[in-house]
Every structure is written in structure tokens, then in C-alpha cells.
Amino acid sequence: MTGPQWMDEEAGPVVRPFALTGGRTRSSGEKLDLIAMVTATGASPAVGAGLGPEQRRILEITRHGASVADIASEVDLPLGVVRVLLGDLLDLGLVAVRAPGKVAPLPSERILKEVINGLRAL
């Protein structure tokens, strides 16, 4: 399974993380924004859905909602791989995704003022 590796000076080792996704690099999760919010729907996976341990872990992490970036960081897999795994979960109806721009394209004045005050108080 592990492909050949060589070192790229600036970027680290060449890896084949897409082995986890059966070699697929595209799925319905392809366009998921980094800060799109993913929440497990709570539906139980159909028998034979064939979820891998990474996908089960994602369902756990998203029980109360987590962003795509949070998930990738938490499972410690590259973003592209996480997007493919999420795409499968999405197709299976196991997670729901809320795109950040869908609800409000721009944050409200009230939210921004809250952020400014929150940052000052850090």
C-alpha cells in the first residue's frame, strides 16, 4: 500500500494518502469550504456501508459540529482526503453540511463588533 516516497525539501515527504479513499481524489465533498460546518445527522450507517475507522472517527468529531479544517486537523489527514471521506458520509446521509456563505454572505455589524471586543479581551 505504501507507495514510493521521496523527500521534498520544502514540503515534506511525498505520500499517497489517497490510498485511504480507494484512489479517488474527487467526490461530492470536493467543494467543501474550509470553514463549512459539518454535523453528524445521527442516522445509523446502513449495514454494508463499509465505513472505515477514519470515517467513524469523523462522525464522532462532528457529533456537535466541526468545521472541515477542524476535522482535517483532528484526524490528521490532508484536506483533500478528508473532503473525499466527507463526501461519502454526505452521500450516505450521515452528515449534513452548512456552507459558511449560505446563511449570511457577510457577517453582520453586530458579529464583527463582538469579534473586535472578544479579540481585545483575549
Added chain:
Amino acid sequence: MAFAPSEEPVALKILVAGGFGVGKTTLVGAISEIRPLRTEEVLSDRGVGVDDTDGVEGKTTTTVAMDFGRITIREGLVVYLFGTPGQERFWFMWDELSYGALGAVVLADTRRLTDCFPSIDYFEQRGTPFIVAVNCFDGADRHEPDDVRIALDLDPDVPVLLCDVRRRASAKVVLVTLVEHALKMLTAAQR
């Protein structure tokens, strides 16, 4: 002003840009807990010596680490910070990163001011609110913000400030300046 605890969670995205080694990672780390986040760069013709024929659609990727930090303002309101590696070959990430971003901090080093031109051009073109934060390295001549503004040919309404990104207090001022600027642009657009 009524507080509505049941409203949908809000996630905001702030970018940290600038040339190679200008202090992007240091800034993100000074103000938030840095967490590992990797993305992949597709090596098309560059993968010399790599066998790319075993079922991965001919794609070979190398992973690229990004700076990723989060600041929880309150439950349901989170600010995400993203910094990209400085080298130009990583520009492929920028469209994705800047999509829907609240704004960007462009870090500048007065010893290599031109390094931040590509970032400034990029955000100007996309209409992303940005500020220029001059990271004061030890031993570098101090420049007044107005000199930097002229040297970079910036719009008069783009905030320019001096900072030391190793200091949390300074990093805080940088972010507050950006969000205030974004707020100003937002209210101006609504008029």
C-alpha cells in the same frame, strides 16, 4: 441589543499572507493555538522518479503544511486563522483560502518590502479587505507607516501599522485593526 443564544454558529476566516519567512507562522502562534493542517499539492510533471501508475489516477501528491489557528470568541462564534507557506508555488491554495474570507493581514518586512507585492495585488484584485502589518525585525531600520504606504502604493484607506508578531499584545492589535477595517468596509458598502 438582544442576545440570541440559539442562533446558528458563525465561523469567520482571516488570512495571514506575506513573503517567505516574514513571520506568518509566528503571528498565528502568538494569538492562537496552532494546529496541524495539511493539504496536498499535486505534482504533475515534477514527480520524476516517482512511480505514479498504481491506481491513483496518475496523481502524486506531496503534503503541504499550512498554519491554522482558531480563536473562540464565544460559543458559536469562532475566528479561524490561515497562513500559507510563503513560496510562490503554493499560490494554488489562495483562491480556496480567500473565498469567503473576512479579510487578510499582509505581513511586510521593510528589508524586503517587495516580497509582499503579490499578496497586495491579489487582495486588491479580489476586493478582500486587508491591512499591511510591518513586522519589525531586530536590526531592521524602522520605517514610519506612511513611508511604507507610499513605497507600496497603497490606497489611503488601507491601514498600515508596525508590529512585533512575537508579542501576543501586538498580534492582537493587528487582528483588531483588520476586523475594524473589515467592519468599516462593510458599513460603507451598505450605505
